[in-house]
Amino acid sequence: MSPVGVRVRTRLPPVAAALAAGLAAVGGSYLAAGRRPAFVVTPVDRAILAVSPDALVAFAITELGSFGHQLAFLTAIVATCVLLGAATAPGMAILRGWGPTGDALGRRAATVVGVLVGAIGPGLVAFGVTGSPDSSAGAAVGAGLAVLASVVATGPVAREGASLDRRRVLGAVGSAIGLSAVGLFVRGTGETSAPSGLEIPEDARPEVRELLTAASDRSFDVAGLEPLVSTDFYEVDINNVNPDVDRGEWTLSITGAVEEEVEYDVADLEAMDLEDRFVTLRCVGDRLNGRKMDTALWSGVPVETLLEAADPRGDRVVLHGADYYYNEFPIDALWPGLLAYRMNGRPLPRAHGAPVRALVPGHWGEISVKWLTEIEVRDEDTTGYWEHRGWHGTGPVHTVAKLWQVNHLGGGRVEVAGHAYAGTRGIEAVEVSTDGGDTWVDAELSEPLPGEDVWRQWRHEYGAAGTHDVIVRARDGNGDLQIPEKEGPKPDGATGWVTETVTRR
Numbered sequence: 406m407s408p409v410g411v412r413v414r415t416r417l418p419p420v421a422a423a424l425a426a427g428l429a430a431v432g433g434s435y436l437a438a439g440r441r442p443a444f445v446v447t448p449v450d451r452a453i454l455a456v457s458p459d460a461l462v463a464f465a466i467t468e469l470g471s472f473g474h475q476l477a478f479l480t481a482i483v484a485t486c487v488l489l490g491a492a493t494a495p496g497m498a499i500l501r502g503w504g505p506t507g508d509a510l511g512r513r514a515a516t517v518v519g520v521l522v523g524a525i526g527p528g529l530v531a532f533g534v535t536g537s538p539d540s541s542a543g544a545a546v547g548a549g550l551a552v553l554a555s556v557v558a559t560g561p562v563a564r565e566g567a568s569l570d571r572r573r574v575l576g577a578v579g580s581a582i583g584l585s586a587v588g589l590f591v592r593g594t595g596e597t598s599a600p601s602g603l604e605i606p607e608d609a610r611p612e613v614r615e616l617l618t619a620a621s622d623r624s625f626d627v628a629g630l631e632p633l634v635s636t637d638f639y640e641v642d643i644n645n646v647n648p649d650v651d652r653g654e655w656t657l658s659i660t661g662a663v664e665e666e667v668e669y670d671v672a673d674l675e676a677m678d679l680e681d682r683f684v685t686l687r688c689v690g691d692r693l694n695g696r697k698m699d700t701a702l703w704s705g706v707p708v709e710t711l712l713e714a715a716d717p718r719g720d721r722v723v724l725h726g727a728d729y730y731y732n733e734f735p736i737d738a739l740w741p742g743l744l745a746y747r748m749n750g751r752p753l754p755r756a757h758g759a760p761v762r763a764l765v766p767g768h769w770g771e772i773s774v775k776w777l778t779e780i781e782v783r784d785e786d787t788t789g790y791w792e793h794r795g796w797h798g799t800g801p802v803h804t805v806a807k808l809w810q811v812n813h814l815g816g817g818r819v820e821v822a823g824h825a826y827a828g829t830r831g832i833e834a835v836e837v838s839t840d841g842g843d844t845w846v847d848a849e850l851s852e853p854l855p856g857e858d859v860w861r862q863w864r865h866e867y868g869a870a871g872t873h874d875v876i877v878r879a880r881d882g883n884g885d886l887q888i889p890e891k892e893g894p895k896p897d898g899a900t901g902w903v904t905e906t907v908t909r910r
């Protein structure tokens with residue numbers, strides 16, 4: 406007598422019960438581990454990413470953006486439910502196939518053994534893929550509860566012809582969803598976001614307090630406009646779950662074409678002089694008027710200090726991250742960089758590369774490698790992660806003026822404002838046209854923050870008539886105008902001038 410075929414009327418219910426147990430196992434693991442590498446979905450997500458064609462990965466990340474990430478993660482969650490659900494099969498088989506003719510005691514024993522085996526299966530699989538006892542225990546408990554729930558609904562095992570009826574399946578599905586919901590409730594949906602730029606931490610160093618205060622004083626008082634230090638710093642990652650690097654175990658090595666290979670740990674960096682810098686980052690995938698551009702006050706050690714010790718003999722570098730991300734560019738761009746381990750007066754958040762990330766002045770964000778583990782010096786060039794996928798984002802940023810805020814002040818007065826950034830060239834002027842490009846005036850600019858590589862705010866107020874196009878364009882520190890030709894972000898970064906249609910209110 407086959408455990409699945411004989412007593413069950415359709416094949417669907419056992420599959421559904423197993424899937425429910427798989428979902429509960431995922432929920433239990435999430436409850437125990439959160440959105441961390443130990444979460445059982447993480448390695449499955451990585452594996453799916455590894456076997457997916459490069460073109461598909463690039464499309465998902467760049468064209469679909471965060472939606473692509475969510476879609477990919479959902480796929481990984483479903484795959485993990487199937488995997489862990491399948492792992493309950495031995496337990497389910499025991500529950501259905503054992504003791505149909507036996508007495509009450511035998512059935513009770515079968516129930517206990519079946520539930521235990523049903524729990525251990527997903528627990529073992531979870532341990533196999535994550536190596537985390539907590540996460541696996543969570544998965545086992547979740548699966549066990551769901552299996553139990555699928556039994557409880559109809560009493561002991563294997564009643565003739567009623568092995569898995571709707572109620573049992575519904576019970577299991579219900580408890581699985583419940584457990585996953587508890588996991589989400591307790592753990593939250595995402596990762597801890599960047600600390601708010603507006604709140605200056607009490608225990609920040611006086612220098613940091615002073616700089617953050619200056620940034621808030623110099624920010625325009627424009628309703629709805631992000632201040633000079635971003636309150637919500639954008640995040641771009643190749644993976645759905647970020648690495649969780651242990652500060653105590655982290656090391657950074659400088660390898661390859663160097664006179665002397667060197668290695669540093671967090672304590673080494675902390676013993677060096679700390680430098681505070683306002684730095685703006687912008688992703689090459691940012692749309693022309695998009696929001697993947699932000700500024701923070703970063704504290705860390707100048708790259709120079711570490712590079713000098715290694716005495717490089719090549720003119721290219723590859724920076725490697727703990728997530729196996731890597732990017733390649735000329736070493737000259739790295740020399741003036743910063744290895745940051747604090748952000749806005751707090752330890753660098755995990756989402757932004759804890760414990761240590763690189764910040765490469767004036768270049769697209771992609772070479773500012775997070776969770777940095779290795780600086781590899783080379784004497785010939787190679788391609789980095791994104792170049793390999795068709796992007797050209799390892800060079801200096803384009804000049805851009807964003808139009809992020811339109812405020813109607815009453816009486817036909819309109820205030821337009823935004824941020825402008827040109828990397829290390831700096832922003833000299835932002836010009837605004839309120840008649841579709843016929844005439845241009847200089848916008849008001851925020852007082853510059855100290856730093857070589859930081860944005861400025863601009864604002865302009867005027868009396869509006871009817872419906873009209875507002876266009877903005879920035880001029881960099883060399884006097885060069887923002888590129889007028891419209892192009893999308895791929896492969897070189899978006900160009901053109903931001904235009905918004907405004908109607909007098």
Ligand SMILES: Nc1nc2c(c(=O)[nH]1)N[C@H]1C(S)=C(S)[C@@H](COP(=O)(O)O)O[C@H]1N2
Pocket residue numbers: 638639640641642643644686687688689725726727728730756757758769770771772773774775776777
């Ligand atoms: N290790 C690692 N570093 C990385 C990335 C990544 O996925 N992994 N993304 C890069 C990209 S494309 C950008 S735009 C910036 C974004 O930094 P943020 O997430 O702190 O805003 O980090 C860069 N550094």
Ligand SMILES: [Mo]
Pocket residue numbers: 641687688689690769770771
């Ligand atoms: Mo990026």
